[in-house]
Amino acid sequence: MxxxxxxxxxxxxxxxxxxxxxxxxxxxxxxxxxxxxxxxxxxxxxxxxxxxxxxxxxxxxxxxxxxxxxxxxxxxxxxxxxxxxxxxxxxxxxxxxxxxxxxxxxxxxxxxxxxxxxxxxxxxxxxxxxxxxxxxxxxxxxxxxxxxxxxxxxxxxxxxxxxxxxxxxxxxxxxxxxxxxxxxxxxxxxxxxxxxxxxxxxxxxxxxxxxxxxxxxxxxxxxxxxxxxxxxxxxxxxxxxxxxxxxxxxxxxxxxxxxxxxxxxxxxxMTETLITVSARADGERRPGAVGTALPGITTRIADSADGVGELQLQGPTLFDGYLGRPEATAASYTADGWFRTGDIAAVDADGTHRIVGRASTDMIKSGGYRIGAGEVENALLDHPAVREAAVVGAPHPDLGQQIVAYVVAEGVSAAELTDFVAARLSVHKRPRTVHFLAELPRNAMGKPQKRLLPPA
CATH class of the missing domain: 3.40.50.12780 (ANL, N-terminal domain)
Known part of the structure; x- marks a missing residue:
């Protein structure tokens, strides 16, 4: 090369x-x-x-x-x-x-x-x-x-x-x-x-x-x-x-x-890894799946519960480190040399990867259940009145965390959306609180910026 x-x-x-x-x-x-x-x-x-x-x-x-x-x-x-x-x-x-x-x-x-x-x-x-x-x-x-x-x-x-x-x-x-x-x-x-x-x-x-x-x-x-x-x-x-x-x-x-x-x-x-997993032009593509590891890339799911855990990577596309930050670079790798993405994922039997979300914001632990925010967001977006949706976990004295949804929608109530999700997913995955916004905060790449959402 x-x-x-x-x-x-x-x-x-x-x-x-x-x-x-x-x-x-x-x-x-x-x-x-x-x-x-x-x-x-x-x-x-x-x-x-x-x-x-x-x-x-x-x-x-x-x-x-x-x-x-x-x-x-x-x-x-x-x-x-x-x-x-x-x-x-x-x-x-x-x-x-x-x-x-x-x-x-x-x-x-x-x-x-x-x-x-x-x-x-x-x-x-x-x-x-x-x-x-x-x-x-x-x-x-x-x-x-x-x-x-x-x-x-x-x-x-x-x-x-x-x-x-x-x-x-x-x-x-x-x-x-x-x-x-x-x-x-x-x-x-x-x-x-x-x-x-x-x-x-x-x-x-x-x-x-x-x-x-x-x-x-x-x-x-x-x-x-x-x-x-x-x-x-x-x-x-x-x-x-x-x-x-x-x-x-x-x-x-x-x-x-x-x-x-x-x-x-x-x-x-990620910026640190470039593209490591993808669906193929001549392969199966399905909603919520990002395909299989690219040639030269090895992935693993660490600290998994029910097959879901942090996605870790090795391969030739990884970065050379953070400029001037050797401690941050070292902290981004495990002791045995795997890059820690901070993303929560699952890998199907055929090697297809599904990204649940960021460990810090998108994995919600409510009432003993582990719930991916993306699954709830997709359910909300299936409602014809909902144009945008973001879901987070908020502290709750009994559940540990409760599911909170932020939506851009018209002509629908919070109760209707809660029932809509409960009818499509497990009841424990329904939002406990729904906030209506004019728009979701996003960065230049269109990613919702959950840290900029109003307090739950």
Whole structure:
């Protein structure tokens, strides 16, 4: 793998003027390499640099330029507030580098291989190609160091699982400062040679108009697509729809199947691990399941009760550690070397994984029962009046925890929703309290932010 360019399409791929389209602007591989070369010349010799990761050709050029120069790239969310930006820049030691896509320069691609060894191997960045910052749900955001080798291993495994080739046109409108939008959605296209259409914003209308064969989306995107029947039906000609970054509600899965003729592929991953589990393009897909482990990945369920417990991982896609935080890195692994995801999962007899939720927020222990929040959320979303749902456990003097639901719904009462869930699941899984909200708090990837919900 060490001799294989990470961005295969840029080194021998068939060029075309619209190989990449980002928010309405297109370019070919030659133009991208020229712009990236200008970035590489500017940052060569730096320890790291940051880029405001807007949905733009400039962001793509910055990331490719960092790979060419062997300098770690720190993508910054374009809407990050002053405090968050200051923390990331101070923590990483990186400075924001402006990018002019019109600039051109040649730069040797000596570092742009899957497992290249460059001067950046010295501490503190190691072999990092990217330093992606976590969402900070358990404290200040931490820098996750991801190597070229990990990226290459993951993209090759996904290309195999999804039958992803240069004949595809990948369409998505995801942020370019996360694994989903940047690593899979940009570097994946540049490794496989597939044409990329980034829609700027992931609207149903933009997805429908793009004419892609392979689509990436988060559950929020797919929920909006199925609410626009014309847009959903326009995706019938696609080859594969992929959902990730959060669990896809079962009703949305069923609606996509009915309107597009496609059962979406779900996959599972984290910033620290990249994508490790996925359904296959030629395999069974079912609601609530994220498929089987990718080649090279080994999983286990630890501390299980009734087959449910923490998902732990080993494999070549794992991160190189948290930047400047050796204690946090060590704490993320078990004594025998398994990465602790913090997610609660179950594995069926055929190896199919089901993610129940986060250990800290989504595993509710009520009256001696272990209840996954996602199961209750899916039951609530089956009610026609419910558009969004989030479920948490709240302290209860008798039960230990009680189930509390937050819903976006109209024309239905809390009692009706409680009875609705009790009729579909076990009675002990019904919400004891239901709060009605105008919308759920979500991050840029569409994940509900349960820590920002009003007090239960």
């Amino acid at each position: 060490a001799d294989v360019p990470l961005l295969t399409a840029l080194h021998g791929g068939t060029d075309r003027a619209d190989a990449l389209t980002v928010d309405g602007r297109s370019c070919g591989y030659e133009d991208l390499l020229g712009a990236a070369g200008a970035v590489a010349r500017r940052v060569a010799g730096a320890e790291a640099f940051a880029v405001r990761a807007t949905a733009s050709l400039e962001t793509v050029a910055a990331v490719v330029g960092g790979l060419l120069a062997g300098v770690p790239v720190v993508p910054l969310a374009p809407d990050a507030g002053p405090a968050e930006s200051e923390h990331i820049l101070r923590d990483s030691g990186a400075e924001v580098v402006p990018v002019d896509f019109a600039e051109r320069a040649d730069f040797p691609a000596r570092a742009c291989t899957a497992a290249s060894v460059t001067d950046t191997d010295a501490a503190p960045y190691g072999n990092a190609a990217l330093v992606l910052y976590t969402s900070g749900t358990t404290g200040p955001p931490k820098g996750v160091m991801i190597s070229r080798a990990a990226i290459a291993a993951d993209l090759d495994a996904l290309a195999q699982a999804w039958q992803w080739t240069a004949d595809d046109t990948l369409v998505h409108g995801l942020p370019l400062f996360h694994v989903h939008g940047l690593v899979l959605g940009v570097l994946g296209a540049l490794r496989t040679g597939s044409r990329l259409v980034h829609t700027g914003r992931p609207t149903p209308q933009a997805y429908a108009a793009a004419g892609g064969s392979l689509y990436f989306g988060v559950p929020t995107v797919w929920h909006r697509v199925v609410r626009d029947e014309a847009a959903a039906r326009a995706l019938a000609g696609a080859r594969l729809l992929v959902s990730g970054s959060a669990p896809l509600p079962a009703p949305v899965f069923r609606d996509l199947r009915a309107l597009t003729g496609h059962e979406p592929v779900e996959r599972y991953g």
